[in-house]
Amino acid sequence: MIAGLAYGLLAAGLVLALWTGIQGGRHRPTTEAQMVGAIVVEAGLLVQAVLALVRLSSAHLSEPVTFVAYTVGVLLPLPLGFQLARIERTQWGSAALCFTAVVVAVMNLRLLALWRG
Numbered sequence: 001m002i003a004g005l006a007y008g009l010l011a012a013g014l015v016l017a018l019w020t021g022i023q024g025g026r027h028r029p030t031t032e033a034q035m036v037g038a039i040v041v042e043a044g045l046l047v048q049a050v051l052a053l054v055r056l057s058s059a060h061l062s063e064p065v066t067f068v069a070y071t072v073g074v075l076l077p078l079p080l081g082f083q084l085a086r087i088e089r090t091q092w093g094s095a096a097l098c099f100t101a102v103v104v105a106v107m108n109l110r111l112l113a114l115w116r117g
Contacts, residue, residue, distance in 0.1 A: 001052040001059075001115045006108055009048060012041045013105035017098045020085075024094030030085045038085075038097060041104065042078045049075060052111070059115070067114045074107040 016037050020030060049071050061067050081100025085093035 001048065001055060001111065003112070005044070005048050005051070006112050006115075009041065009044050010105050010108045010112075012037075012044065013101045013108060016041055017101035017105065020094045020098040020101060024091045024098055027091045028094065029089045029091065030094050030097055034094075034097065035082065035085065038078055038082050038101070041101070042075070042082075045075055045078070045104065045108075052115070061114065062117050063114055067111070070107055070111050070114060074104060074111065077103045077107070 016034070019037065020034055023030060023034065052071050053068070056064065056067070077100040081097040084096035084100075087093070088096065
């Protein structure tokens with residue numbers, strides 16, 4: 001796992017959460033730019049997952065099964081939040097995307113902790 005990429009994705013998830021949280025707090029639906037931001041974060045997560053799984057064979061992790069579960073699991077919340085934001089074109093769509101972006105950031109932090117042992 002590349003620490004710089006992981007920290008960048010952690011920051012990107014928090015920025016997306018803040019951005020959509022403010023939008024939801026203003027009682028507005030998500031914008032197209034926010035949706036593109038979610039897609040970019042998800043693409044970064046996919047790259048991270050592939051790199052982490054490739055490097056897993058040479059790493060000596062204390063909990064490899066948990067690491068694989070988090071690596072695959074971190075890919076799921078953001079598409080779900082994206083879909084909810086697409087369906088629910090109100091402030092609650094923004095709130096859903098905000099929540100899933102926070103979940104992605106926290107899961108990414110846990111991935112870093114697992115990688116470092």
